[in-house]
Amino acid sequence: MEIQPVSPQGSSIPTKIFYPQQTVRCSGPAAFRNQLARDIACLLDVDDDVTSWSCLSEALRYGGEVYFPDLLVERESCRTLIQADNRCEGAPTWLIEAAHLAGFEIQILARPDLPDVRLRNAKDLLRYARYEVALDDRVRLLAALEEHGTLTVAECLSVFRNVPPIPGLASLVLARIVAIDLDDALIAPETIVRRYRG
Structure with a gap:
């Protein structure tokens, strides 16, 4: 258009x-x-x-x-x-x-x-930019990260109860609440998730 x-x-x-x-x-x-x-x-x-x-x-x-x-x-x-x-x-x-x-x-x-890999990851995340994560989902994920330091993407999925897990996680990455590496490989179950430290 x-x-x-x-x-x-x-x-x-x-x-x-x-x-x-x-x-x-x-x-x-x-x-x-x-x-x-x-x-x-x-x-x-x-x-x-x-x-x-x-x-x-x-x-x-x-x-x-x-x-x-x-x-x-x-x-x-x-x-x-x-x-x-x-x-x-x-x-x-x-x-x-x-x-x-x-x-x-x-x-x-x-x-x-x-950078090809970073661009593909950015486009994948931006598909979910309109999702909002409920407070309880966000707090559950941050509490788990506080306890364990880091989690894999696969381990994070079980904390989301109010929004689909992948859109929820993507939304938190875009909001700079959690961080993942976007440069080395495409986002996958084994990708490491950590709290964002700006």
């Missing part, structure tokens, strides 16, 4: 909706130019340093031209613009210079820059 978000200056930016649609730390509408930009945003939702991100929200100007980079990322230490380097949709050549003049860090990311 194609939509046309309108920039603050009134010009439309061609975007589409890409999957997964759920987000956790997006402020504003989640609409993207391409799948690469969406995949980068998936990784932002599981990046512990990111407090929030937004799509096509910051205008860069150079001469008489205006361009909206794909993502604006808010971290405790800085604000960074990210442009997806999708070969068939070229960004202006002046983008990096304009970002620096405006006081932003900027990253240009291409498909090979994205």
